[in-house]
Amino acid sequence: MTSSETNGIDESVLAELTRLRESIDNIDAAVVHMLAERFKCTQQVGRLKAAHKLPPADPDREARQIARLRRLAESAKLDPAFAEKLLNFIIAEVIRHHETIASSNGSNGSNGHSV
Numbered sequence: 001m002t003s004s005e006t007n008g009i010d011e012s013v014l015a016e017l018t019r020l021r022e023s024i025d026n027i028d029a030a031v032v033h034m035l036a037e038r039f040k041c042t043q044q045v046g047r048l049k050a051a052h053k054l055p056p057a058d059p060d061r062e063a064r065q066i067a068r069l070r071r072l073a074e075s076a077k078l079d080p081a082f083a084e085k086l087l088n089f090i091i092a093e094v095i096r097h098h099e100t101i102a103s104s105n106g107s108n109g110s111n112g113h114s115v
């Protein structure tokens with residue numbers, strides 16, 4: 001092994017891997033923050049729907065979101081099937097939250113409006 005190698009991996013390769021991983025970590029942090037903001041909005045939607053006795057899921061809206069996201073994915077060279085699966089995964093969690101909000105509104109005598 002030469003002085004520029006560590007455990008058989010060239011130091012320049014390790015430096016490149018570290019640089020790429022730092023960007024990956026930044027992107028993952030951004031995804032977490034963006035999802036947190038999205039869930040803050042959907043919690044408000046869930047409270048609004050529960051207060052007005054609207055159903056948790058809106059399949060027509062979902063169909064429009066999926067069609068739009070697939071188009072965006074294609075133009076960004078991301079697999080549209082992956083984009084659709086990801087959105088469905090997120091929406092399924094949102095609907096679960098909406099259902100929890102709706103059932104807690106119905107059982108505690110609240111009118112659904114929070115202070």
Ligand SMILES: O=C(O)C(=O)C[C@]1(C(=O)O)C=C[C@@H](O)C=C1
Nearest residue numbers: 042045057058059061062091094
């Ligand atoms: O837009 C709504 O009606 C929502 O409840 C939000 C949302 C979403 O997460 O984007 C979730 C459930 C609905 O089926 C559609 C969309």
